[in-house]
Amino acid sequence: MSEIKGIIFDLGGVIAPYGALMHEAKFISEEFGVPEGEATIAIKESNYTLPELGREASITFWQRVLAKLGVDASDEIIRASIQRWANRVTITSQPMMTLVDQLKKSYKIGLLSNTSVEYTGAIKDNSFWEHFDDVVLSYKVGLRKPDPAIYKLAAERLGVPPQQIVFIDDIPANVEPVGKLGMRGIVFENIDQLNQALAKLGVLK
Numbered sequence: 015m016s017e018i019k020g021i022i023f024d025l026g027g028v029i030a031p032y033g034a035l036m037h038e039a040k041f042i043s044e045e046f047g048v049p050e051g052e053a054t055i056a057i058k059e060s061n062y063t064l065p066e067l068g069r070e071a072s073i074t075f076w077q078r079v080l081a082k083l084g085v086d087a088s089d090e091i092i093r094a095s096i097q098r099w100a101n102r103v104t105i106t107s108q109p110m111m112t113l114v115d116q117l118k119k120s121y122k123i124g125l126l127s128n129t130s131v132e133y134t135g136a137i138k139d140n141s142f143w144e145h146f147d148d149v150v151l152s153y154k155v156g157l158r159k160p161d162p163a164i165y166k167l168a169a170e171r172l173g174v175p176p177q178q179i180v181f182i183d184d185i186p187a188n189v190e191p192v193g194k195l196g197m198r199g200i201v202f203e204n205i206d207q208l209n210q211a212l213a214k215l216g217v218l219k
Contacts, residue, residue, distance in 0.1 A: 017178060018121065018178055018179070018180055018198070018215060018216070018217055019121060019122060019174050019178040019179070020121055020122040020123070020124060020169070020172050020173075020174030020178060020179040020180070021117055021121050021122075021123055021124070021179070021180045021181075021182070021217070022123075022124035022125070022126050022168055022169075022172065022179060022180070022181045022182065023110075023114065023123070023124070023125055023126070023146075023182050024125075024126060024127060024159075024182060024183040024184060024185075024188065024202070025125060025126075025127035025129060026103050026127065026128075026129065026133075026184075027183070027184030027185065027202065028110065028182055028183065028184050028202045029106055029107065029110050029111070029114070029125070030103055030104055030105055030106050030107065031105065031107055032102055032103040032105070037103070038053075038057060038099065039051075039053040039054040039057055040053075041098075041099050041102070042056075042057070042079065042080075042083075042095075045095050045098075046080065046083065046085045046087065046095075048083045048084075048085060052083060053079070053083065055082075056078075056079045056080075056082040056083050057079055059082060060075055060078040060079045060082060061075070061078075062075060063158060065130035065131075065132075065153065066128045066129060066130055066152045066153055066158050067152060067153060067156055067157070067158055068130075068131070068152070068153035068154065068156055069156075071130075071131075071132070072096055072130050072131075072132045072133070073089065073092055073093060073096060073132075076092050076095070076096060077089075077092065080092065096132055097132075097136070099133075100132055100133045100135070100136035101136050103133055103136075104133060104134070104136045104137045106142065107205070109205050110205060111145060113205065113208075113209070114145050114146070115145060117217070118145065118147070121217070122147045122148075122172050122173065122174055123145070123146050123147050124146060124147060124148045124149070124150065124168055124171070124172045124179075125143075125146045125148070125149045125150070126150045126159070126164065126165070126168045126181070126183075127149075127150070127151055127152065128152045128158045128159050128188075129151055129152060129153060130153050131153055134151060147172060148168070148171045148172045148173075150164065150167060150168045150171060152164065155167060159183070159185075159188040159191075160187055160188050160190065160191045162191050162194070162195060165181065165191065165192055165195055165197065166195065169195075169197070175196070176192075176195040176196040176197045177196035177197070179197045179198070180197065180198045180199075180200060180212070180215060180217065181197050181198070181199050181200070182199075182200045182202050182208065183199075183200075183201065183202060184201065184202040184203075185201075186201050189201050198215060200212070
């Protein structure tokens with residue numbers, strides 16, 4: 015087993031508690047008074063990957079979702095809702111940030127996120143990015159997880175061979191491809207589970 019020299023974290027659902035599809039559907043349900051199940055279907059049918067690939071603004075995606083749900087909302091209302099959602103999904107977990115800073119003393123630390131410009135723009139604390147040696151954001155590179163190319167890019171930019179990297183994400187489908195690249199993958203559930211998984215890899219004592 016190669017010595018681990020780098021750790022790459024996901025943002026939404028790991029560093030920040032929110033971010034998964036079910037959370038966005040619940041938020042849209044609460045904001046616009048529509049059934050959560052219908053919101054989930056509308057999101058899936060509205061090509062939510064486009065904003066994350068940098069190919070369109072998030073408001074265009076939300077307009078499609080709301081149209082499918084039969085919601086008539088002005089651009090001003092939609093933008094305000096997007097901002098509230100962005101503010102929520104970019105609230106970071108302090109225990110996770112403490113762990114990141116602890117690990118950074120011994121390892122190169124990366125961030126790899128499927129996200130859009132609106133959401134990362136909601137992170138007002140510019141010092142947040144300084145916790146990481148490199149940051150790969152899907153909308154900036156035109157790739158998104160689980161495309162193997164984005165993991166290869168993240169490893170290359172971090173300057174660590176894939177075989178010496180641990181990748182952490184809360185979505186199993188995003189962790190699945192990394193084994194074929196030689197990375198170790200951890201499906202994040204909570205910080206205690208993560209600490210145990212890192213300890214098994216010899217990252218935490």
